[in-house]
Amino acid sequence: MTDTTSTSVAAPQAPGAILSKPLSIRDTVLAQFKDTEAGLQAMADKYRNVVYDVTTTKGMNEAKAARAELRDDGRLAITRAEKKVKADVAELKEVMGTEVERLVAIVKPVEDSIDAQIKVEEKRKLEEKADRERKEANRVAAHRTNIEQLRAYAVQAEGQPLETINGAIEKLLEMTFGEEWEEFAQQAQAERDNTVVGLRALVQREEQRIENEKLRAELAALKASAAPPPEPAPAPQNIIAQQAQAAIESVADGEEAEPFEVDDWGAMEALQEAPAPAHAPIAAPAPAASTGKAYGGGSWSRAAAAPAAATPAEASVQDDGTRVSLSQLKERIAPLSVDAAGLETLGFKHVSAGGTSKLYRACDLPAIRDAMVKHLNSINF
Incomplete structure (x- = not known):
């Protein structure tokens, strides 16, 4: 088989080079009619402005002859030629269509072959471009997935x-x-x-x-x-009851009772519920000095508050009313740390709360330090 593949290309012909003479049906047909124009013009001029005496036989015959010439050799000759041309054109249209198909069949297969080559190459280029874009998208997505995995480690490590x-x-x-x-x-x-x-x-x-x-x-x-704590001091409720009874008796004896000062409910709960820490012995209750809590007017009241029982460090340290928060205590023992539960385990419970902070007596700081040191010394490493 002969290899028909070739890179040589024939020099393109100039447009219309094959049809060196333009084929114009219009010009051909009109040229035929143009040739008759002079004869028609002479015929019209021959009879123009002629007046016939149609009242006479001779005049009538001459008029009819002139009319017949203008009709048959002029108007009808032109219209008959028109009909003939139209018939020829209709026939030519059919013949021309068949001839055109025959001529087109000479070049169309060659054109189709070259067109197929072009389309194959264009398709190949489009597929290569699509493949490059797909690979690039996969490459970028793979990198971004790896980066997301690096970022997700911090969340995935929770609870591990x-x-x-x-x-x-x-x-x-x-x-x-x-x-x-x-x-x-x-x-x-x-x-x-x-x-x-x-x-x-x-x-x-x-x-x-x-x-x-x-x-x-x-x-x-x-x-x-640790050793069990000593016997607790008398319950504050009993002291309050005794003080209230004393106040009632003083009123009955005609004595002037001291004015009541109403406690808030938080102070009442702190007085009744504050436990005795285990790190120091609880002092005996101080005698009530003509003050006491009584129930007056349906609410808890006091004349002048006196502590019913000594707090853990009162035996050796005088409370001046200064308070420190848990965060302030942590700052003093840094870099060590302890929370409220740990302090309570050592025997030190907060005496009040200031907003969201738990407050401790400042005078207990040395005792807290000693208790922590004692605990640390007891640990065997």
């Missing part, structure tokens, strides 16, 4: 053991961001560094939580092994 989190930190720090990351290397490294910071903060919080749990358990064990 410390060993797992520390192992993840080590693996992240071992990662390098070379040429395989392409233009995403800098962004990936930044996400890795942010994730490591978040994981380290998570480790620090978890270690602090474990240490607090351990300290709380040790304090609970120490409290369980």
Whole structure:
């Protein structure tokens, strides 16, 4: 078989080079009619402005002859020629269509062959472009997925053991961001560094939580092994009842009772419910000095408040009314830390609350320090 593939291209012919003589049916037909124009003009001029005496036989015959010439050799000759041309054109149309198809069949297959070559190449280029775009989209999506995975480690590590989190930190720090990351290397490294910071903060919080749990358990064990506390002081309710009875008796004897000062409900609850800490003996109640709590007018009242029982440190430390918050106490013992539950385990409960803060007596700070030191000294490492 002869190889018909060739890169040589024939020089294109100028438009209309094949049909060197324009074929214009219009010009051909009109030229035929144009040739008759002079004869028609001479005929019209021959009879123009002629007046016939049609009243006579001769005149009538001459007029009829003139009319017949103008009709047959003029008007009808032209219209007959028109009909003949139209018939020829209709026949030519049919013949011309068949001839055109024959001539087109000579070049159309060659044109179709070249068109097929062009379309194959255009399709190949479009497919290559689509494949490049698909690969580029997959490449970018893969990098972004990896970066999202780096960012998600901090969330996925929540609730995991410390060993797992520390192992993840080590693996992240071992990662390098070379040429395989392409233009995403800098962004990936930044996400890795942010994730490591978040994981380290998570480790620090978890270690602090474990240490607090351990300290709380040790304090609970120490409290369980401590000696039982001494007998509690008389209940404040009994003192209040005695003071109220004394006030009633003084009124009955005609004595002038001191004016009542109404306590708020919080002060009443603190007086009745404050437990005796275990770190120091409870002092005996001080004698009531013509003051007491009485029930007057349907609400708790007092004349002049006197403590019914000494607080834990009153035996050796005088309370001047100064209070410190839990956060202030933590600042003093930093970098160690303790919470309200731990202080209560050591025997120190807050005496009041200032808004959302728990307040402790400032005079108890030395005793709190000594209790913490004693606990630390009791731990066997």
